[in-house]
Amino acid sequence: MTSPYKLDDDSVIVVIGTGAGGGTLANELAQKGIDVVALEAGGRHLPGDYINDEWASFGQLAWTDMRTTSGSWRVAKDFGNLPAWIVKAVGGSTTHWAGASLRIQDHEFRAKSTYGEIDGASLLDWPITLKDLEPYYDKAEDKMGVTRTNGIPGLPGNNNFKVMKAGADKLGYKNCHTGNMAINSQPRDDRASCQQLGFCFQGCKMGAKWSTAYTEIPLGEATGHLEVREHAHVLKIEHDDQGNVSGVLYADKDGNQQLQKARAVCVAGNSIESPRLLLNSASSMFPDGLGNSSGQVGKNYMRHMTGSVYAVFDKPVNMYRGTTMAGIITDESRHDTSRGFAGGYEMETLALGVPFMAAFLNPGAWGREFTAAMDMYENMAGMWLVGEDMPQESNAVSLSDAKDQHGMPVANVHFDDHPNDLAMRKHAYQQGAAVYDAVGATQTYPTPPYPSTHNLGTNRMSANAADGVVNKFGQSHDIKNLFISDGSQFTTGAAENPTLTIVTLAIRQADYIAQQMNEKAI
Amino acid sequence: MTVNIVSMPAPALTRRQLLKRSLAVSAGLVVGSGFLAGSSGAWAVEVKALTPATMATLVQMARDIYPHDRFEDALYAAALKGHDENAAKDDALKAMLEDGVAALNKSAEAAGNDSYLATGWEIDRLALLKEIESTEFFQTIRGGLVVGLYNQPAVWDKLGYEGSSFEKGGYINRGFSDITWL
Numbered sequence: 001m002t003s004p005y006k007l008d009d010d011s012v013i014v015v016i017g018t019g020a021g022g023g024t025l026a027n028e029l030a031q032k033g034i035d036v037v038a039l040e041a042g043g044r045h046l047p048g049d050y051i052n053d054e055w056a057s058f059g060q061l062a063w064t065d066m067r068t069t070s071g072s073w074r075v076a077k078d079f080g081n082l083p084a085w086i087v088k089a090v091g092g093s094t095t096h097w098a099g100a101s102l103r104i105q106d107h108e109f110r111a112k113s114t115y116g117e118i119d120g121a122s123l124l125d126w127p128i129t130l131k132d133l134e135p136y137y138d139k140a141e142d143k144m145g146v147t148r149t150n151g152i153p154g155l156p157g158n159n160n161f162k163v164m165k166a167g168a169d170k171l172g173y174k175n176c177h178t179g180n181m182a183i184n185s186q187p188r189d190d191r192a193s194c195q196q197l198g199f200c201f202q203g204c205k206m207g208a209k210w211s212t213a214y215t216e217i218p219l220g221e222a223t224g225h226l227e228v229r230e231h232a233h234v235l236k237i238e239h240d241d242q243g244n245v246s247g248v249l250y251a252d253k254d255g256n257q258q259l260q261k262a263r264a265v266c267v268a269g270n271s272i273e274s275p276r277l278l279l280n281s282a283s284s285m286f287p288d289g290l291g292n293s294s295g296q297v298g299k300n301y302m303r304h305m306t307g308s309v310y311a312v313f314d315k316p317v318n319m320y321r322g323t324t325m326a327g328i329i330t331d332e333s334r335h336d337t338s339r340g341f342a343g344g345y346e347m348e349t350l351a352l353g354v355p356f357m358a359a360f361l362n363p364g365a366w367g368r369e370f371t372a373a374m375d376m377y378e379n380m381a382g383m384w385l386v387g388e389d390m391p392q393e394s395n396a397v398s399l400s401d402a403k404d405q406h407g408m409p410v411a412n413v414h415f416d417d418h419p420n421d422l423a424m425r426k427h428a429y430q431q432g433a434a435v436y437d438a439v440g441a442t443q444t445y446p447t448p449p450y451p452s453t454h455n456l457g458t459n460r461m462s463a464n465a466a467d468g469v470v471n472k473f474g475q476s477h478d479i480k481n482l483f484i485s486d487g488s489q490f491t492t493g494a495a496e497n498p499t500l501t502i503v504t505l506a507i508r509q510a511d512y513i514a515q516q517m518n519e520k521a522i
Numbered sequence: 523m524t525v526n527i528v529s530m531p532a533p534a535l536t537r538r539q540l541l542k543r544s545l546a547v548s549a550g551l552v553v554g555s556g557f558l559a560g561s562s563g564a565w566a567v568e569v570k571a572l573t574p575a576t577m578a579t580l581v582q583m584a585r586d587i588y589p590h591d592r593f594e595d596a597l598y599a600a601a602l603k604g605h606d607e608n609a610a611k612d613d614a615l616k617a618m619l620e621d622g623v624a625a626l627n628k629s630a631e632a633a634g635n636d637s638y639l640a641t642g643w644e645i646d647r648l649a650l651l652k653e654i655e656s657t658e659f660f661q662t663i664r665g666g667l668v669v670g671l672y673n674q675p676a677v678w679d680k681l682g683y684e685g686s687s688f689e690k691g692g693y694i695n696r697g698f699s700d701i702t703w704l
Contacts, residue, residue: 052686055673158693159701166704195692205688315703320683322698354683358672366587366664367648374672375590378682439704 003227005037010261012037013513014248015268016234016277019092020502021486022268023212024143026228027220028510034517035225037260038217039232039250041269042088045095046214050203054355057202061095063088066410067272068400073415074448078363083413084303085451086270090230091213093270093453094499096201098325099183099209100348101146102496103137106130107335108343108388111492114335115342120418121390122300126491127463127472133504140504144182144210145189154178155185155194158322160349163313163381167435168329175330179348182210182500183323189215196322198351232258235408237265237281237290237482245290245482251406264481264513264522268506271301271455271488275397276411278459278469291459291476291484296469298398300391300460301413302493303452305421307385308350309432310361311441312376319351319381332431333387333495341423344495345387347432352382360450373445381436385428386454388495390418397458413452454498459488473512474505481522485509550595551578551639558599565596571609571616577602579623579638580663586647587664588671592680601670605662615662622659626650 005012015026015038026038042063051057062085069076069083076083087093107114109130112123141149148154155178157165168176183204184193194208207214220226231253238259240246247261267274275298279289289297327349334344352360354377361373373380400412417425433444462468465477474489476482485506487498494501516522552559552566553574558581559566569577577599584598609616627637629650635641638650654660671677678685687693 052688055669156699158698162699162701162704194694195688196694196698197687197692198698199686199688206692313703316682317701318682318684318697321687321693321696353685354678354681355669355673358668368589371588371590374588374681375592 001035002224003035003221005035005227007258008261010246011035011263012261013264013266014039014260014262015266015485016248017092017268017270017273017486018090018212018217018228019087019268019270019486020094020097020212020499021506022266023091023094023216024503024506025266025268025485025510026226027212027216028507029513030220030223030226032510032514033223033225034514036220036227037262038226038228039234039248039260040090040228040230041233042090043230044090044213045203047203047205047207050199050205052197052199052202052205054202054353057199061087061089061203065404066402068402068410068412069414070412071395071415073417074363075451076415079451082451084270084272084455085453086455089213090217090228091211094211095203095213097211097453097499098200098497099181099323100325100328100497101141101144101180101182101500102346104130104494104496104501105333108492108494111343111388118342118390118420120392121420122393123391124460124462124467124491127461133501133508136504136508137500139507140500143507144500144503145184145191146500147179147181147183147185148177149180152188153185155181155183155323155326157327158196159317160319160322160351160381161327163317163439164327164329164347164349164383164435167438170438171435173329173331173435177328178326179328181323181326183326184208191215194323198320198322198324200324233406234269234277235280235406237267237277239283239285239290239479243285243479245479255406263517264483266483266485266509266513267459268485270486271458272397272411272413274484274486274488275458276399279399280408291469291478291482293478294466294468296460296467298396298458299393300457301395301397301415301455302389302391302457302490303415303449304454304456304493305345305385305387305389305424305428306449306454307425307429308382308447309385309429309436310373310380310382310445310447311433311436312373312443313379313381313439313441316378317381318378320353324351325349325384327383329435332428339427341420341427343388343420343424345385345424345428346495346497347428347435348384348386350382350384361445361447363448373443376443383432383435385425385432386495386497387424387428388493389421391457391460391492392416392418454487454493456487456490456493456498459484461489461491474509475512483509483513551581553578560595565594565599567599567603569606572606572619576620576623577606579626580605580619582639582647583626583651583663584667584671586644586651588667589644590680593677597671597674597677600674601667602663604670605666618659618662622654622657626654629653
């Protein structure tokens, strides 16, 4: 059969979400001749539509449906209904991601074995190793055109990188470069090279940055085996009497409910929506939600230890010019408990424009200390600190009392920092400031975490069915034709930006699903 | 959200004409019937719901919350214009803003000054603002300024932020790596 598919066609694989996980998986399946219906809650925006204006772009792309928050994290206080900054559009958050594409390190896949028991942390080893993933990382890097792989040169350093590099050198850091970026440093795959627009987070108007919106999705559609339904907001996954999933109920663009039958369902709605969907799909057979016999659905929510350091100099930097995140120091990403915490963190260049700097530098602050910083905007450099946070069972996505526009309970995101997260952030702030102090910063600002962009772990992968939600292929421990295909399957967070690994797991999962279909296992 | 200042009728009022039409002058601001203007005559903003005197106090309050000495009052007035527009459709908001300003003037009087605007030093005005920092009134004004003030292209210019570059071919030939002082 070829696209489009009928609602009662129960031979199709339904993929929910079209971001890094769902978009990649949908294309990989379609390339194998497998029929796929991808349901996307948002609309389709392409480079010509992207708006290089921070608030206007936020209005165009961000997922702003109601969510609630709880816990002691500062985001709950400053942005109570915006726990995460992610995208609602075809391409999902690959539209606004920065492009940093790092492999998870070998020891990070064995977090529990490496770090040992840590009080309050629900650490676990992944049921897969770096060696298992290497061939798929190779494929993902080639697919995404990651710089410094496959003979692709690094991006040129912008002003913000040059400040970081000079500071890193003075401080004695050994590994500082313009990153492994899924942004074309030269034309590749019919996509242009980076023109240093400075709006990576607003959708790359050059199409130089890899996004499923204009790579995987149209490639999949061109096979005739992928139908993407836009403005299809999934409400529930349904199952049959045997307990296998049988279809997906969604609200279409007019708000009418539709039921798409399915041979298998792959959930890739990001680590907040994916567990919410499983919980909202509770039935008499599965009163705690689908795939939740372990009680782990929604638990172990991770968001990375994050923070930023902005520094002011006596001369202009103009950090906003050029690629937002093409600059990294990897020296602190090792596991070395002499620093007072387990795991490590990356230091990556980051710039915000004036509108977002005002909103995020120190939310709620006012007076001359705040405006003195804003007045020096032109002379600012900035970096993002991103490291492994400890999984904690009490950090969780659960169903809130509040309802969304379709009458479904919204997600509540509860988060408290673990002492290990706090110790790591303190160290990262100090080192970030030291990088800039080494080249003459007159002020440094330890800037608190933004609403989460890396949402992980809420349907985690585990060897043992009691410890997690899915097996090493992202397949539900409970329901064989239900898959998790996004970052919620991460067992632990590792220090690295997660998109490359999400794509890698999706490529691997597509092979597995094809094999399971051949074997008539699903 | 970009707020446009109502432009003055052309030719712009002279300072003398402005003063003739005005009801009160304070802190570089001219308060007239239904409008607030800079005493230089360079800009004016019409008020629909709030009194011009209230708007004048809000402009000073906005400057005290986010003080940028290089920003002219017009930028603060533009950032506040939305409150006036919303107050025209929302009596409760209008009452909150008028009452908030009245309370601020009252506490200024209690501190020995004629009004908030007549309180000469920023540090003394800040003391009055600190007292109301947790009120809905203060947070409405402060919260609105985060977007209302800093999302104005005129403010970006002042702070040295060039914004969108796509239409100019990006920053690749426009200084993305032009730093020389390192």
